[in-house]
Amino acid sequence: MTRLARPSFSKLCYRRSDKSINLVHNSLKIVALWCILAAYVTPFFIIPHTVHPLLGWILYLLGTFALCSIAINVFLLPMLPVLVPWLGIVGALMVMAFPWYPDGVVRALTVFVYAFCSAPFLWTSTVRVVASLQLSLEREAFLPARLVESSSNSWFNKLYWVVQVRHNTRLGQKKNVLGKLSKNWREHDTLVEDVSG
Secondary structure, X not given: OHHHHOOOHHHHHHHHHHHHHHHHHHHHHHHHHXXXXXXXXXXXXXXXXXXXXXXXXXXXXXXXXXXXXXXXXXXXXXXXXXXXXXXXXXXXXXXXXXXXXXXXXXHHHHHHHHHHHHHHHHHHHHHHHHHHHHHHHHHOXXXXXXXXXXXXXXXXXXXXXXXXXXXXXXXXXXXXXXXXXXXXXHHHHHHHHXXXX
């Protein structure tokens, strides 16, 4: 009766679930981007301002690289797009440290031109990170529960098939079971490669 009275009621329910899934996906994207931003900002506040600038920048770059590698591994992101801002910071330090500028105005203009030229690379890396997040969310390889289930069940599945082969060979069904075994192992290996890759 509900379908006859309101034919689009089920569509509204599906739309709400799609909205909630989109909300979860978008919130995960925002969390990943905030983690990357925090990886670049946190070492700046942790390193004391009284250290030598050379030591401070080295500590900053090492801390940023370590925190970015954590974000890369947690969110399954490509390494180069996440590290493009890191490379940009290294380049900006090299531009600022160039010793043969005639005065501070030329140095400031050079840093501005460098920032202007590196902005498209930064934007491209941000787009690639968001696209990678979207791809990993669509493949659902992002959820660690599936990875744990597939890796823990793989040994169990192989053990199950070995026991089944031994049991069925006693019954005289050796060829049939071995054919099924090789087919299921191939399917299982491709499934594990798809989930892990």
